[in-house]
Amino acid sequence: MVAEVEDEEHARILAKRCVLIKSVLEFFSSGASYEALHLTNRNKEHLWAPFQKNTTWKFSVTGYNQTIPKYRQRDVVEGFSYMALKGPVDLANPEQEFCCFEEYSSKGKEALRPKYDGDGNFICVYFGRLIAKGQARNLIQKYDVKKRAYYGNTSMDAEMSLLMANQTLSANGKLIYDPFVGTGSMLYTVAEFGAYVIGSDIDGRQMRGKGKEPGVLSSAGQYKVASRILSLLTFDVTNNPWRCGGLFDAIITDPPYGVRAGAKRLGRKPGVPSRDSVAAMRDPDTYIPPTHPYELSMLALDLVILSRYLLKDGGRLVFFLPTVNDEYKEVDIPVVEGMELVANSLENFGAWGRRLITMVKKESITREAPDLRPRECSERYLDHYVPAHRDFREKYFAGFNRNPDVP
Amino acid sequence: MRLIAHHILACHAKGCTSNNFPLKFSDVESQNAEAEFSPDFLKGFYPKIEWNVLITTAKEKFIKFGEVSLPEEQPNLEDLDEETLKKIHHVLLEIDVITGKMSCPNCGHIYPIMSGIPNMLLAEHEIA
Structure with a gap:
């Protein structure tokens, strides 16, 4: 879901309180294909340029209704090489995390498809910077x-x-x-x-x-x-x-x-x-x-x-x-x-x-x-x-x- | 049952519409309980407080560590200081009644309290 909030702080509050939120990202770009996404994203340099130097980072690629195999994740990450992130990669504790989120249509009532089922009905992909992970989701376990x-x-x-x-x-x-x-x-x-x-x-x-x-x-x-x-x-x-x-x-x-x-x-x-x-x-x-x-x-x-x-x-x-x-x-x-x-x-x-x-x-x-x-x-x-x-x-x-x- | 409940309950037996508040305590055992102090809550609740009733309740013998003395005149909402607010907080939210009875000053209906839960059910001849 793409929503506008006045302040990054508001987004953090939402992540703290909303039970259904997995993560909140700063939205950079989206597209019906990776080519379209990159086209917009190259023009959004002002959003990601501040993190090119002296920032540790990692990329994550996830999907809705879809598991994305490791080799494809690597391809996707390499596709962003033009962002020229010079800081060191830190998978455990990065200062910034950039996320690709691919959306797939659900096939009828089947919510989850088996992994080997290949790439299904790809709808679009979103790209952004992680602001906060949803914290209220943990409450589901607690209660x-x-x-x-x-x-x-x-x-x-x-x-x-x-x-x-x-x-x-x-x-x-x-x-x-x-x-x-x-x-x-x-x-x-x-x-x-x-x-x-x-x-x-x-x-x-x-x-x-x-x-x-x-x-x-x-x-x-x-x-x-x-x-x-x-x-x-x-x-x-x-x-x-x-x-x-x-x-x-x-x-x-x-x-x-x-x-x-x-x-x-x-x-x-x-x-x-x-x-x-x-x-x-x-x-x-x-x-x-x-x-x-x-x-x-x-x-x-x-x-x-x-x-x-x-x-x-x-x-x-x-x-x-x-x-x-x-x-x-x-x-x-x-x-x-x-x-x-x-x-x-x-x-x-x-x-x-x-x-x-x-x-x-x-x-x-x-x-x-x-x-x-x-x-x-x-x-x-x-x-x-x-x-x-x-x-x-x-x-x-x-x-x-x-x-x-x-x- | 924290005493705030006593403050918002009245006898509701059929036809019992006046002099049905406050319910009179007897045979009460209480304990002190924790509650977070929230000035905002107390100020919001303040218009619902019947000051004379609160003063009387604060003097109940079953309150551990002695009665709580509140000013005889109800202070204006704007003039409430933290000390008074803390006293109100203590009476309403930190006294927990475990067993006892509450009886209606008008019709005499007795509402028993067991395991901290008041039984406010009416008998069939008392419902409208």
């Missing part, structure tokens, strides 16, 4: 779920948790909240970037685990971010105890959508009478309040409405919304006045996918706490619209009407 002290079957994978954390613009001095915290995957990565975090869940067992110390805190301890986890609480978001709105800089969550974990809310199903006396309900040691399912499209809408109340002006909501790919329409994303869509990125699993939605709150008025009582979903979507992810759980287990034999 690997398999190496985590405490995790569950709903834990979010490390790379995605980090990408989500970046979408919240987490930083020192911010307060970020996860209302469906589960085993806390996103708390750790958000805290990694400096924010204080608070998590809540209707089911405290996921947060606690079996140990003496709550499981979420033992994982946080492993990552040395426990000091940023300010609170874990048990409650139902639709009956939440927040005293006021405008509290959080961001809300980040992976809501339960009914496949591995179903969403629940407090209360009995309509028409089911209570079995407990009010006196029994007063005893917090023995009483377990009843819960009933919380339908996904309802939950998604409530989440956006609640976030508008709980976020500061300019605060962000980052969450996953599962969608049925064939039926998805843009209007499926809940539309709530005061909440603007920033990004909507699909992770495609074939018949269904999950969309990472980022919204920003753009209003400074103080609202009353929203009423999130159960209601007919279509009432709250524009023009009685029924979004495609409604009853997602049922559609998922029915195989989305495409391959009914494979769930």
Whole structure:
């Protein structure tokens, strides 16, 4: 990707923070062939001439979707002899590294091609000077779920948790909240970037685990971010105890959508009478309040409405919304006045996918706490619209009407 | 649970809409915990602080190393000095409640805290 930044320092910051960046280069030239590249590059002498003398250097040649054999790498490097780099080569610790990056098209869905497959569909080549290697990529290893002290079957994978954390613009001095915290995957990565975090869940067992110390805190301890986890609480978001709105800089969550974990809310199903006396309900040691399912499209809408109340002006909501790919329409994303869509990125699993939605709150008025009582979903979507992810759980287990034999 | 949570929680039982904050502590065991000092965060949070509640909380007996004395009058945001900010920081972010109860001054609902996690769930007759 070629992008313009004001300052080399900005590029370094991006390399520190962006999980997907492998390296950031100062762009010199590009071309559909090496001949074209050299033609431009010769005219960009002012960019590389400063490194001709007294600078140790190395060249690297890499490709996307392609391994480039050593002998070809050597040919490519020799092609740049006109740059007349007089300083000594230093492969281990050069002062400057010049990089060629070849881009190949992927053949259909095959992401990687075997080495012996020769040069595939060459698209173009970029050339530049290395400014910084991506440092956030190492965090993917650090936050690997398999190496985590405490995790569950709903834990979010490390790379995605980090990408989500970046979408919240987490930083020192911010307060970020996860209302469906589960085993806390996103708390750790958000805290990694400096924010204080608070998590809540209707089911405290996921947060606690079996140990003496709550499981979420033992994982946080492993990552040395426990000091940023300010609170874990048990409650139902639709009956939440927040005293006021405008509290959080961001809300980040992976809501339960009914496949591995179903969403629940407090209360009995309509028409089911209570079995407990009010006196029994007063005893917090023995009483377990009843819960009933919380339908996904309802939950998604409530989440956006609640976030508008709980976020500061300019605060962000980052969450996953599962969608049925064939039926998805843009209007499926809940539309709530005061909440603007920033990004909507699909992770495609074939018949269904999950969309990472980022919204920003753009209003400074103080609202009353929203009423999130159960209601007919279509009432709250524009023009009685029924979004495609409604009853997602049922559609998922029915195989989305495409391959009914494979769930 | 750090005390900042206590500062932003209120009783939310059905019909309990006034005198439902602050929840009253009892049988509390707490410990001192670490948190990075962030003046920016505290200043951002400052408008949400109920000063009288903060003063009362700072005098709770369960706070280790004694109560924290804050000025009786709430200072203006611009006049906050580092010393006061550090005291606010200590009360809100460095006191960690492990077990105890929080009860609503209005309806009497008791929210128990176990392993540092307050149970804020409502019974079925308490939800709207």
